[in-house]
Amino acid sequence: MTLIGSSVKRVEDKRFLTGKGQYTDDIKIPGMTYACFVRSPHAHAKINGVDTSRAESMPGVVKIYTGADVAELNGVPTGWQVNFINGETMKEPKHPLLVADKVKHLGDAVAMVIADSYAEAKDAVDAIVVDYEPLPAVVNPKDAAAEGAPKVHDDLPDNMCFDWQLGNEKADVDQAIANAHHVTKLEFINQRVVPNAMEPRSAIGHYEDQNEKYTLYTSTQNPHLVRLLLCAFVLGIPEHKVRVVAPDVGGGFGSKIFHYTEEALVIWASKEIGRPIKWTAERRESFLTDAHGRDHVTTAELGLDAEGNFTALRVKTHANLGAYLSTFAPAVPTYLHGTLLQGLYTTPLIHVHVDAMFTHTNAVDAYRGAGRPEATYLLERLIDTAALETGMDPVELRRKNFIDAFDGVDQPGYQTQVALQYDSGDYHKVLDRALEMVGYEEFRKEQAALDNGKLIGIGFSTYIEACGIAPSAVVGALGARAGLFESAQVRVQPTGKVSVYSGSHSHGQGHETTFAQIVADRFGIPMEDVEIVHGDSEAVAFGMGTYGSRSLAVGGSAIVKSMDKVMEKGTKIAAHLLEANPDDLEFGEGKWTVKGTDKSVGFGDVSLTAYVPHNYPEGLEPGLDFSSFYDPANFTYPFGAHVAIVEIDKETGKVTLKRFIAVDDVGNVINPMIVDGQIHGGLAQGIGQALHEGTIYSEDGQLINGTYMDYVMPRADDFPMFEIDRTVTPCPHNPLGVKGAGEAGCIGSTPAVVNAVMDALKGYGIHDVEMPVTSEKVWNVIHGNS
Amino acid sequence: MHAKISVTVNGKVYERTVEPRTLLVYFLREELSLTGTHIGCDTSSCGACTVHLDGKALKSCTMLAVQADGCQVTTIEGMAQNGEMHPLQTGFHEEHGLQCGFCTPGMIMVAADLLENNPDPSEHEIREALEGNFCRCTGYHNIVRSIQHAAKRMQTATA
């Protein structure tokens, strides 16, 4: 069988293609009510009163809750703790389920209306009068750090959640920068973007009194973690009485990892009112409340010697966390960002300092790539800028500083200056392949010869990322309040069919196909004989969910572990049936054979024997059903080379992406078609940030572009066909040799595009244009107005 | 307050009484339980709700159910005929044109309209036709290829 490495068409497609997918909002439960929220129109305001009297008597209204009603309940917690440099614990203000006293960002929820129909709930929301006393707000994290800035939390005078540093001694880095032959410095904003999964978040709470059981259907990437947080921290309800189901989920990109207040409210209130409650976000609510991504204000400096060797890197970032801490927020600008600043380069001295700030904005947390895109952006922009400033070729500058190839088996992993040890890599190879695909020399000739009122430019980005998150002990030492293992149960049924219960969760990644390929390949059975079950805490023992490109590297490895146990026991049963020694058996094509003979017994016969153990090895338990928990030994480190070619119309400033070449190394590949799809999607999001996307908050904290009329989503005609390829450097520390492909595209692509724009504009004497690189900004550069 | 309407959806006549303010998309999802038509926004921008009204692609969040009185509506649930997938459904499957599947019904409905009017569209024409439909998962690459796949099949079928 060669299912591994083959582009098997997805088994999950049919339900989506025929309109039979079941997303949370598609679920109806008899007696169900509908919830809508009263959300703050101010970024910062004191609440002097909430008048619900008129709304309460409106048709269909079942119940209205305000902040006062839930004041006794805990808020939603944070899953990661980062301490101040001086050792003090980070500041962790309560994130209440509904706000009673002071709203702290636009969209902060003040009241929840529950009614018989959605329309009635909406009508009642409009009839609630909140007396707000607006207060000054702060939206930029650097401004939040300034003396006298408006305070987000009254007891935090400096708006700081924590400060943090990583790397070599600061004094050594300072010294090296001071002594450098050349220093390239960039000050920029890695702008805030909105994840915009196409399925808006949705949650249904259903409490059944007769068996005291809670069920929560929710559009999450992470059902078990939601259950754990609900039970252990927010509501204190008994975990064995709570079922969390993540049915079909329409994309997540990070924004659905987290536990949100609405989930806690619908399940809590369902018990109070004795009816099921559904809430589904309107898109404008998604803009205001789905955790956003990025938002770093950064100063980065790269020191080079006269030959172009990197001598030191110094980074200072103000990271915006928003008003409240989302589930993984503290980890993103720190351990997922600072740890990646080695990039693919041998830079001997690195120091990063981060001030993590509260502002009057929506929470910021992991968004596709989470911290690694920010690290990659600053590094790769610095390098192309240094090339421009020193007159070196950006490709040569990279090559000169690349870490040499190492496989992590015969050669050890690469120890960085910023805590991580890379597993395996061959960085020249991806760059070579990308250059071959792009035709670099011809491009430069064409660029020099161009004379048609257009400018063209080429931009590079050679990135590394850390995914397959993550060894529990390591992340525990770094402040994670959860383990980051994965679980999988492989249940071989008596007829030899296999059910796999995975703690990973697919919201588009195609687990039902990829995982089935692994299982069918190992057992030598048809893929149709394998069913992958995920997303239901009642069916799956435990799970840590899908994010950080971890499903295959961690969740897939857990499946392998359980399959190992099945094979070990199956071999004993087969040996008994064949009256042979287990060591004399070999397994292939779905059967155990006594080596050198034609005596064999099939997988199905062994399965049946395990459940009908009449003729059975003495002392062996019946059944063929194993669970495993897999805790990875290290992160995995995919890498790649991305190249963008842009054309700029001098008349209008319009930037057109002409070509995009991506060569990624994600380790071994199970299903190339699915991996390609993951890369494509990541590229579009990364390019979206470079050219189109970004929130615009006014100074008083209004989100000016909080709808699809104003926030520029990348569309089909913004892209060329992507040109992608890959190299394969297997991961040495997991059984599948896989690294993870979910975020790579989004990590590498953004700086490549901006570098291409800067290359096209190199005659104009500027070194940076802020993202998103709009026509207006480019036009201003061309016309000398920057 | 309520209006009586009769709408033919996927070949079946439905007579219902609706609130005049009910959007067609809510009528399909809530009243008829045809939940394959999705709601992705509140500004008629995303195209997740695209259906056919009297044979033309339409965002069903832009129209009231009462306006569809007497009309023919086709939703994603009506695309397969006699258990056989529409070439676009096959194309999306073959070319991995969907990931989370949320945008997919809308994509298929808008692409069906395109191929009806332009059986052999260029890549550029396909991308332009998809301007009103967002996909956050696929980067559109394989959606374009899926539509090309379907166009080819449909042409050979009619040739």
Ligand code: FES
């Ligand atoms: S829901 Fe109709 S266009 Fe978005």
Ligand code: FES
């Ligand atoms: S497949 Fe997820 S939005 Fe298109």
